[in-house]
Amino acid sequence: MPSIALANNSSDSKDKKEKNMKKNIAFKTSESESANPSKKKNLMASEPEDEIFSDRKQKKKDKKKRKAVDIHSEDDERSETSSELVEPVNLKVEKTKKKNKKAKVDEEENEEGEGEGEVAKAEDPNAISRFRISGPLREKLKSKGIESLFPIQAKTFDDIHNGSDLVGRARTGQGKTLAFVLPILESLTNGPANASRKTGNGRPPSVLVLLPTRELACQVYNDFKVYGETLGLTSCCLYGGASYHPQEMSLKRGVDIVVGTPGRIKDHIERGNIDLSLLKFRVLDEADEMLRMGFVEDVELILGKVQDVSKVQTLLFSATLPDWVKHISSRFLKPTKKTIDLVGNEKMKASTSVRHIVLPCFTSAIPQLIPDIIRCYSSGGRTIIFTEKRESANELAGLLHGARALHGEIQQSQREVTLSGFRSGKFMTLVATNVAARGLDINDVQLIIQCEPPRDVEAYIHRSGRTGRAGNTGVAVMLCDPRRSNISKIERESGVKFEHIAAPQPADIAKAVGVEAAEKITQVSDSVVPAFKSAAEDLLNTSGLSAVELLAKALAKAAGYTEIKSRSLLTSMENHVTLLLEAGRPFYTPSFAFGILRRFLPDDKIESVKGMTLTADGNGAVFDVPAADLDTFLAGQENAANVRLEVLQALPPLQERDQSRGRFGGGGRGRGDFSDRNGGGRFSGGRGGRGGGFSDRRNGRFSNGFGGGKGRSGGKKW
């Protein structure tokens, strides 16, 4: 990892009043909902829907696993709201234990035979042998390298197997999928649900799993398929954008497990293709996202198809469970439900094995900056870049070498090709909208880049959680416009303590790529030396450069650089420098700082100032100027009394502007408009408030004060 100049934490200094996202949900009766079918129709038409992805989880066992770093919260509080809470668990510790145990078990199995190995396994409280997991399933798990259950799986297994409804929450990447897959499969074949479930041709499904995106549905379907077939259970995946016929054929033949997205499943219900009356299990995975997307009525309609609610188990899982979802869960789950919350009131809600970084940057600098961030922070693994808008994803993917876009407007078949190409390593950079934020489990994603702070804390938690999975480490870099950053809300609500860094500088980049370039050069066969020796000698004699200087150029070229530019600390613009302005008195507004500059600089130089931002202590202002203008600025200050300009090597803490009105509701222009003063801003986000994130557009069921502004109220336009 390169040594990047660390700036002080600018968010510490501010304690701004944020508008509270009200989560008082006005419930309406089902009658009133069904009285409004036309609105439902509209929503269905615009649904980003669900997803497909027939790609297998490619768990390359030989991939190097990065050890988890500890960024654990000091806050040890436990939730007081959950009905049945368990101690939050340090996955890293568990995982390390598991690895040690596995090594020990393997050793003993080899030396002393199977019996001894079983004893060693039994010492691990989460060893799969300690759970009611039957032989074939156990063997399948072992073949996938799973010898021991993760905490969320271990803590929910018995409750689910014994027949309880359950709400399960654990941080991203901690194995929530198998937490419901395994006990469901066992219950259906060797447990309580076995006796009453239907078998034979044309049987109706026993399990229904609902997910918010097609990609996620396919991923979860794949787990049910792989593990279910070891127990003779069949699964199918129903998602939008794919042809109806094969889905209808699967349903006609009879299937045990149906996984899908609400829109397509509702379509199948309306076409009379699917009978959900005899379900034994209903699962809402990423429940909060599904409900946030406005699927609450569809979900309710689908779940309501069960004949006898007392005979069905309902499970609800997510890494984020806002209070309003907990309220809603009481509609779907029995009052006797269990809650297993491994996050609870712990301060840190996001992944603890991820390094969370904030980097100031103008939108216009993003395309040039990202390749260097990837070089410095991806450790050679995969990168997912998140943009807010589909157009930005397309645009950025077009500008970055070897990157592809993924979003809801791309045809389903292409989405599948893109995701499977990313999983298989055909290309290493995916530029996506929030369609990829939830649940996707892709091997060796080392780096997440968010081009701007997301609309809410849940989005931050899920996006950054695409890395650092299953105990591995990762890096999440969030870019933000220094003039408009509003990260303190995310910081406060997620519990993340952001590291503040500046753009990678030439030395950082050289350090990151130099070793690889040196390896490339040393790997060149000695056989080339005689052939190129005389050319090398000529070069040394005629270039006027030393051998070291020439070698430095060769290394740069081998790393793909023919020139390397420094970047400013504030906007990350190339060939700009960052200055601190002080005037011996407090600064209240950026205009005041501009006023001071006007006293000693001509207008055209003032025009070149970028990113004027007040320091957190209010005693100065920080801004960028083109490196070519630096002398003019420094010389100019000589003519102004009490004015001091300093070239900065690291950013001081800066003031945040309160963006809560626009971004989190209340109307206004919302996000966007990240362009710099001079109209740069390739990715300038335009207007359109982003309020109303939770509102159900159909009947205001979720209308909870988030309204206002046009735009992305339903979050359905990924």
Ligand SMILES: Nc1ncnc2c1ncn2[C@@H]1O[C@H](COP(=O)(O)OP(=O)(O)OP(=O)(O)O)[C@@H](O)[C@H]1O
């Ligand atoms: N017991 C286990 N041992 C080893 N690996 C496991 C185990 N359980 C799950 N995994 C692996 O951990 C990874 C993360 O699992 P999963 O996708 O279910 O996480 P999640 O908690 O649902 O994450 P998210 O909240 O992001 O959806 C997967 O690659 C999965 O195969």
